[in-house]
Amino acid sequence: MNQMQPIHHPLRTTLFAILLLxxxxxxxxxxxxxxxxxxxxxxxxxxxxxxxxxxxxAFQRFRxxxxxxxxxxxxxxxxxxxxxxxxxxxxxxxxxxxxxxxxEIETWFAQETPARDGEDGALPGAxxxxxxxxxxxxxxxxxxxxxxxxxxxxxxxxxEFQLRATEVLNGVRHHCLACHDNYxxx
Numbered sequence: 001m002n003q004m005q006p007i008h009h010p011l012r013t014t015l016f017a018i019l020l021l022x023x024x025x026x027x028x029x030x031x032x033x034x035x036x037x038x039x040x041x042x043x044x045x046x047x048x049x050x051x052x053x054x055x056x057x058a059f060q061r062f063r064x065x066x067x068x069x070x071x072x073x074x075x076x077x078x079x080x081x082x083x084x085x086x087x088x089x090x091x092x093x094x095x096x097x098x099x100x101x102x103x104e105i106e107t108w109f110a111q112e113t114p115a116r117d118g119e120d121g122a123l124p125g126a127x128x129x130x131x132x133x134x135x136x137x138x139x140x141x142x143x144x145x146x147x148x149x150x151x152x153x154x155x156x157x158x159x160e161f162q163l164r165a166t167e168v169l170n171g172v173r174h175h176c177l178a179c180h181d182n183y184x185x186x
Contacts, residue, residue: 034179056113063108070101074172077146088156091165095143095150098172102143105136113162115185126183135183139175146172 030049035042053061077094079085109132115121126132146168153161180186 016123039041039150056111059111059113060115063113064121066101066104066108068099073098073101074169074176077169081162081169089164091150091153091156095147099140099143099147102140105139109136120186121184123183123185132179135175135179139172139179142168142172142175 025062030052031046032049033044033046036045073094076087077091077098080087080091080094109122109126112124112127113122114124114126146165149168150156154166155161
């Protein structure tokens with residue numbers, strides 16, 4: 001009686017690898033592994049290959065990272081003012097940072113780099129609509145108002161001050177949301 005031989009392990013592994021690669025497709029950007037020395041030992045960091053990232057993509061990433069950092073500062077202020085995180089002494093530094101970031105908004109949009117079709121990010125209207133400059137100016141004004149309110153406070157832990165400052169912070173958020181509603185694809 002003839003018995004069939006089982007498929008050899010190397011053949012099975014090769015077929016599995018081919019199917020896996022076909023299903024995964026190719027990454028959008030090639031990656032490189034870079035050794036990163038550090039005080040607690042070396043480790044390998046996987047990064048996008050700089051040779052594969054064009055200047056437009058780098059500019060878009062810069063803008064996105066800058067806006068995410070701005071959001072983080074806003075959220076830190078929100079935790080203190082709205083949710084009573086016990087860091088009121090940090091309010092002046094955070095308000096200064098938010099106002100400083102707002103002053104950088106022109107840099108984020110200095111180059112026309114809208115998101116590609118179907119991707120999240122800035123819409124072409126951000127560069128084409130003359131009203132966009134009004135959104136940026138209103139955002140800067142709102143963050144400066146918050147900064148002034150915090151700087152003028154006698155007691156950063158005073159409940160009445162925090163209520164008034166939260167109202168101003170809500171105004172900052174309003175400008176973010178209004179701009180994103182009109183000039184950002186999600």
